[in-house]
Amino acid sequence: MNYPVWYIPSIGGGTIIATIAIIHVFISHFAVGGGFWLVLLEGCARHRRDRPLYRFTRNFARFFLFATLVCGALTGVGIWFAISLVQPSGTSALIHRFVFVWAAEWVLFLVEIVSIIVYLHTFDRLSSRRHLAIGGIYCAASWLSLFAINGIITFMLTPGAVARQGEVFSAFFNPTFFPSLLLRTCLAILLSGLFVTAVAAFSKDRPLARRLIRIAGAGCLVALGAALPAVFWYLKNLPAPVRTLVEGASPTIVRSLAVARPAAAILSVGALLALWRPGRIGKPAAMIGLAAGLLLMGSFEWTREAARRPYVLQGSIYSNGQRADRPLKEPFLSSTPWSKSTEPGRELFKFQCYACHTLGGINNDILQRTQGMDAPALEAYISQLHAIRPFMPPFIGSPDERRDLAVWLANQQRSGSKP
Amino acid sequence: MNVLVPTAEALPAGWPLLQGLLLLVFPLHLLAMNGLLGTTAVVLLIRRRNRPLDRALAPRLTASLPILMALTINLGVASLLFSQTLYGQFFYPAAILMGRYWLAIIPLLMTAYAGLYMLDADLAVFRSRPLPALCLILALLLTVPFFFTNQQTTMLDLTHWRAYFSEDGGSLLNLKDPTVWPRYLHFMVAAMAVGGLFTALTGRRLGRRNPPLGAYAERIGLRLFSRMTLLQFGIGILFLWQLPQPVRWFILGGSLTGGLLLVAASGIALAMLACAAQRLPGLCTVLLVMQVFVMSGLREVVRHASLAGQLLPANMPVLWQNGALLLFATVLLAGVAVLVWLTRQAMRPPATAVISETESEDDRAMRL
Numbered sequence: 122m123n124y125p126v127w128y129i130p131s132i133g134g135g136t137i138i139a140t141i142a143i144i145h146v147f148i149s150h151f152a153v154g155g156g157f158w159l160v161l162l163e164g165c166a167r168h169r170r171d172r173p174l175y176r177f178t179r180n181f182a183r184f185f186l187f188a189t190l191v192c193g194a195l196t197g198v199g200i201w202f203a204i205s206l207v208q209p210s211g212t213s214a215l216i217h218r219f220v221f222v223w224a225a226e227w228v229l230f231l232v233e234i235v236s237i238i239v240y241l242h243t244f245d246r247l248s249s250r251r252h253l254a255i256g257g258i259y260c261a262a263s264w265l266s267l268f269a270i271n272g273i274i275t276f277m278l279t280p281g282a283v284a285r286q287g288e289v290f291s292a293f294f295n296p297t298f299f300p301s302l303l304l305r306t307c308l309a310i311l312l313s314g315l316f317v318t319a320v321a322a323f324s325k326d327r328p329l330a331r332r333l334i335r336i337a338g339a340g341c342l343v344a345l346g347a348a349l350p351a352v353f354w355y356l357k358n359l360p361a362p363v364r365t366l367v368e369g370a371s372p373t374i375v376r377s378l379a380v381a382r383p384a385a386a387i388l389s390v391g392a393l394l395a396l397w398r399p400g401r402i403g404k405p406a407a408m409i410g411l412a413a414g415l416l417l418m419g420s421f422e423w424t425r426e427a428a429r430r431p432y433v434l435q436g437s438i439y440s441n442g443q444r445a446d447r448p449l450k451e452p453f454l455s456s457t458p459w460s461k462s463t464e465p466g467r468e469l470f471k472f473q474c475y476a477c478h479t480l481g482g483i484n485n486d487i488l489q490r491t492q493g494m495d496a497p498a499l500e501a502y503i504s505q506l507h508a509i510r511p512f513m514p515p516f517i518g519s520p521d522e523r524r525d526l527a528v529w530l531a532n533q534q535r536s537g538s539k540p
Numbered sequence: 541m542n543v544l545v546p547t548a549e550a551l552p553a554g555w556p557l558l559q560g561l562l563l564l565v566f567p568l569h570l571l572a573m574n575g576l577l578g579t580t581a582v583v584l585l586i587r588r589r590n591r592p593l594d595r596a597l598a599p600r601l602t603a604s605l606p607i608l609m610a611l612t613i614n615l616g617v618a619s620l621l622f623s624q625t626l627y628g629q630f631f632y633p634a635a636i637l638m639g640r641y642w643l644a645i646i647p648l649l650m651t652a653y654a655g656l657y658m659l660d661a662d663l664a665v666f667r668s669r670p671l672p673a674l675c676l677i678l679a680l681l682l683t684v685p686f687f688f689t690n691q692q693t694t695m696l697d698l699t700h701w702r703a704y705f706s707e708d709g710g711s712l713l714n715l716k717d718p719t720v721w722p723r724y725l726h727f728m729v730a731a732m733a734v735g736g737l738f739t740a741l742t743g744r745r746l747g748r749r750n751p752p753l754g755a756y757a758e759r760i761g762l763r764l765f766s767r768m769t770l771l772q773f774g775i776g777i778l779f780l781w782q783l784p785q786p787v788r789w790f791i792l793g794g795s796l797t798g799g800l801l802l803v804a805a806s807g808i809a810l811a812m813l814a815c816a817a818q819r820l821p822g823l824c825t826v827l828l829v830m831q832v833f834v835m836s837g838l839r840e841v842v843r844h845a846s847l848a849g850q851l852l853p854a855n856m857p858v859l860w861q862n863g864a865l866l867l868f869a870t871v872l873l874a875g876v877a878v879l880v881w882l883t884r885q886a887m888r889p890p891a892t893a894v895i896s897e898t899e900s901e902d903d904r905a906m907r908l
Contacts, residue, residue, distance in 0.1 A: 125544075201620075202645065216628065221864035239886045255882065
């Protein structure tokens with residue numbers, strides 16, 4: 122589709138999206154689960170007239186507001202800004218299909234903001250019933266936002282049989298909608314439990330901290346336990362080609378899962394320890410827990426993104442923004458108005474490979490991947506791209522263009538390998 | 541049709557409806573943004589002057605800033621959503637051309653937002669020397685709309701798009717366009733005026749408990765408001781002057797809507813000046829809200845005139861999503877009801893009347 126490409130070859134648009142997205146999902150799942158913890162702890166404190174716990178809840182609410190509004194809300198907008206730049210065709214397609222879902226999510230976002238601000242500001246002013254009701258509204262609004270966004274994200278991976286743009290609900294409730302919703306709800310409880318633990322670990326009131334860490338540990342353990350069947354349910358509902366990618370055909374996913382497993386193990390052991398010997402969870406352990414949570418969440422998102430390859434919208438738009446129904450042999454550059462004719466090799470790389478490969482950067486560097494291949498070898502490889510590596514889209518273009526790209530890559534190889 | 545313009549996607553509802561939604565949320569975004577930016581400037585001014593009344597007023601105003609920021613962001617999201625739906629084929633290329641700056645908006649806003657919270661929390665670092673932090677925050681808040689102005693004008697100026705062929709790294713601002721600076725100034729001066737009005741309204745509220753403080757805030761606020769509104773006439777004319785002739789003609793009589801909106805805007809501006817002189821901040825606010833809606837309408841007229849021949853709403857395919865639309869309307873209604881209830885809770889007098897001086901805050905809370 123006809124958009125310009127924002128070309129920063131040493132960094133790569135994908136790296137930018139991933140960086141913002143990992144921070145965002147970490148905070149935003151905390152934002153969903155954190156409301157539940159706030160209401161739980163406040164209710165407990167009020168019920169038992171437990172003053173230290175009450176004070177803790179109020180401080181936690183202050184931290185929560187700062188973290189979720191400043192970091193969570195803005196990184197959410199940040200993802201959208203980044204995908205508009207890096208994946209304009211995919212973004213536009215999603216916006217036009219789901220604009221009213223997004224608009225509904227915007228209303229929920231507004232309710233979230235207002236309710237959490239009012240919640241914090243009325244802590245010592247309103248009756249317990251009213252104040253808890255405000256917390257409850259926050260919880261409902263934030264979980265429903267997750268509900269809304271979940272439909273859009275899962276649609277990108279498993280659109281099901283939906284074709285027409287006008288069909289919104291069948292696209293929304295797609296095959297992985299419910300498994301993903303369950304999994305994300307578990308992750309929300311888990312991550313926010315880790316934050317409760319961390320804030321408690323910094324509290325001076327040790328007996329209170331021990332109590333809190335025990336409760337949070339129990340919550341995390343339940344969430345981890347429920348996440349396991351959710352993962353299998355998720356996998357079961359993936360279409361076969363995606364599943365083979367996840368089960369080992371994609372080196373990216375293999376690496377990503379190699380991070381997820383130890384992170385999950387650390388969290389399970391930590392949660393058991395928190396239940397059994399909460400006093401042992403000090404500041405370092407709490408920080409390790411948060412780090413493991415970040416890695417777990419990050420590798421889940423990374424895996425999900427990688428599993429969608431070579432598509433940005435499964436089955437219709439490739440990761441490099443090209444339509445999947447475009448004829449493969451037709452000359453590419455002459456039908457790409459934003460390309461310039463002076464450097465065909467560079468332009469072909471920019472419009473077709475750069476979406477997933479950097480040039481001399483860290484993330485999936487094409488120079489590394491093509492090391493030792495000369496122009497003819499590259500030309501042969503490019504013609505087989507999709508057949509050899511199903512996570513790459515097929516090359517679109519005439520045989521001349523294929524040669525242009527191969528020669529250009531080989532030249533980069535030579536100039537890039539010189540220090 | 542310019543070949544660089546991507547094919548437009550089918551609209552999910554008729555053009556007038558989506559355009560109406562944009563014209564509903566964008567003025568609200570502007571009001572929140574102007575309040576935020578202008579009030580931050582007011583806080584900086586009075587912190588510098590630092591007389592006793594200034595010292596009393598500054599924290600009251602500062603307390604509103606993080607909330608205004610949250611609302612600005614939220615309403616901005618809605619505006620961008622409808623804007624991308626209506627004008628995506630112009631919107632995305634314009635953002636990509638200035639990708640670095642476009643993305644920089646996020647860290648700039650995050651820094652400013654965090655700074656506002658820290659100022660409001662009255663952290664020790666800021667208490668002694670609030671000015672450097674305030675200057676930084678204000679500078680950040682002034683930079684973000686400059687980038688937005690660049691993006692929104694790049695959308696309208698397709699000749700500028702060709703610059704991409706010599707620079708595709710996303711660092712193309714639209715500085716050669718003569719409308720950029722007047723347009724930006726037009727928004728910024730409006731923001732200062734709204735900041736003044738917000739200060740005056742805060743004064744009204746404070747005046748119930750502390751009449752001298754209230755009267756002071758109202759006076760300085762309304763003075764800023766009327767000066768900036770007066771200045772706005774000059775900047776508005778400059779902006780109009782810099783618009784390309786065919787576009788200008790749309791406003792000066794070429795289109796009935798454009799002409800009527802301009803007449804309405806001038807009339808409202810005069811009425812606002814009169815109300816400010818009569819010390820009527822409430823009426824000023826009503827007029828101001830009307831003015832922002834009228835101006836947003838005028839902005840759409842300029843957009844359509846600038847994109848004449850490229851943007852053809854009547855020819856765009858529409859695939860009505862009735863079910864989803866109904867869902868949105870329901871959520872919106874329910875959301876508004878909940879928001880009203882929440883606001884009323886925030887306004888309730890504290891249920892914790894102080895019984896004895898010795899009772900701690902926590903004990904009082906426990907009685908609830």
